Amino acid sequence: MDRLGSFSNDPSDKPPCRGCSSYLMEPYIKCAECGPPPFFLCLQCFTRGFEYKKHQSDHTYEIMTSDFPVLDPSWTAQEEMALLEAVMDCGFGNWQDVANQMCTKTKEECEKHYMKHFINNPLFASTLLNLKQAEAAKTADTAIPFHSADDPPRPAFDSLLSRDMAGYMPARADFIEEFDNYAEWDLRDIDFVEDDSDILHALKMAVVDIYHSRLKERQRRKKIIRDHGLVNLRKFRLMERRYPKEVQDLYETMRRFARIVGPVEHDKFIESHALEFELRREIKRLQEYRTAGITNFCSARTYDHLKKTREEERLKRTMLSEVLQYIQDSSACQQWLRRQADIDSGLSPSVLMTSNSGRRSAPPLNLTGLPGTEKLNEKEKELCQVVRLVPGAYLEYKSALLNECNKQGGLRLAQARALIKIDVNKTRKIYDFLIREGYITKA
Numbered sequence: 001m002d003r004l005g006s007f008s009n010d011p012s013d014k015p016p017c018r019g020c021s022s023y024l025m026e027p028y029i030k031c032a033e034c035g036p037p038p039f040f041l042c043l044q045c046f047t048r049g050f051e052y053k054k055h056q057s058d059h060t061y062e063i064m065t066s067d068f069p070v071l072d073p074s075w076t077a078q079e080e081m082a083l084l085e086a087v088m089d090c091g092f093g094n095w096q097d098v099a100n101q102m103c104t105k106t107k108e109e110c111e112k113h114y115m116k117h118f119i120n121n122p123l124f125a126s127t128l129l130n131l132k133q134a135e136a137a138k139t140a141d142t143a144i145p146f147h148s149a150d151d152p153p154r155p156a157f158d159s160l161l162s163r164d165m166a167g168y169m170p171a172r173a174d175f176i177e178e179f180d181n182y183a184e185w186d187l188r189d190i191d192f193v194e195d196d197s198d199i200l201h202a203l204k205m206a207v208v209d210i211y212h213s214r215l216k217e218r219q220r221r222k223k224i225i226r227d228h229g230l231v232n233l234r235k236f237r238l239m240e241r242r243y244p245k246e247v248q249d250l251y252e253t254m255r256r257f258a259r260i261v262g263p264v265e266h267d268k269f270i271e272s273h274a275l276e277f278e279l280r281r282e283i284k285r286l287q288e289y290r291t292a293g294i295t296n297f298c299s300a301r302t303y304d305h306l307k308k309t310r311e312e313e314r315l316k317r318t319m320l321s322e323v324l325q326y327i328q329d330s331s332a333c334q335q336w337l338r339r340q341a342d343i344d345s346g347l348s349p350s351v352l353m354t355s356n357s358g359r360r361s362a363p364p365l366n367l368t369g370l371p372g373t374e375k376l377n378e379k380e381k382e383l384c385q386v387v388r389l390v391p392g393a394y395l396e397y398k399s400a401l402l403n404e405c406n407k408q409g410g411l412r413l414a415q416a417r418a419l420i421k422i423d424v425n426k427t428r429k430i431y432d433f434l435i436r437e438g439y440i441t442k443a
Helices: 043-047 077-090 095-102 107-119 122-138 160-164 183-187 198-227 233-241 245-261 263-291 297-326 330-345 349-354 378-387 391-408 413-419 424-437
Strands: 028-031 061-064
Touching: 028 043, 077 095, 077 107, 095 107, 183 198, 233 245, 245 263, 378 391, 378 424, 391 413, 391 424, 413 424
Parallel strands: none
Antiparallel strands: 028 061
């Protein structure tokens, strides 16, 4: 029984002959009945009928050789292995050195054969594809699509992107202005001399220890910034916005713990919560379908379309009710109704507009939830609603007019208009109100 095999070209890599102890040269003989360890003989010992212990000359044997084609009829298995070893030694692309090491093939033959059978071979490509698919199948059950941060950009000094990155220099892995940037100033005047007293020496050592602790804190903060991808802050914020509002709130709350758990664990937690949120929303949507008696997705699409239409109609009714709620001017309402009636009857609305010399007034300002509303009394709130002035601005203007009145001993309207640069009619109303309530006096 003959079986083909192969070893390296180096004779020292082959096992020695059990008969003469010389290094084996192909072809050689392997006993099929002895072993382990395998029993090898060179052709000279095999022809003499060498026997040793349990090995007999009539045992079945295998001929070990690499002088046969594998991928190409003109290339033997020994040359295939020599080519792979030469590429490993000389590097891919150095075909002249590869050919010199092989000695049996030219530069063009080595390049053509390697590119055809080891780079562009469909068999190897399908094998790599299967390996990638198997690797993807291992992680298919994990529900956390985590993507590590990219390498930060390298902007020019003092460019817009450099300022956005807070002066980070990736090539040096530090910032133009470091955290606690003047920590070294405490050491500039320290000098250790031999005649220092023990107390002075201990004091200087304490200053150095404090400096070391400040350096450690600087390095810790830089490590957190790099690990979590905070160098490019604009890109980090864009990544945050891809989450729903609820997940963004969690991201904001859990950000302070990111330095403890690390970047991978933190992002996995956020991604897992985002996935949980999506699953809960999908379950809620399916439960809504079930409550509505929907049993197939075709009916669900019709239901979603009708629901969207109802929401739009409800929103229009809500907006109309809010507009009608804030319209306090009865004359303006009557004017609008008469104008619409004339339009419906075919008359020109311009006739109606000439009969009314007044201009439609804006609705009063709604102060609900505006900052500073709680600092106003009822009369001041009424003034802000009529004048349509936010409470914060009114308090600022009031403070400026009171200070100027106290300095001058009185205040004129022209001086008030010079102090607050707003509409002159609003300034007059504020000025008259403060005079009437006794906050200021006329000059």
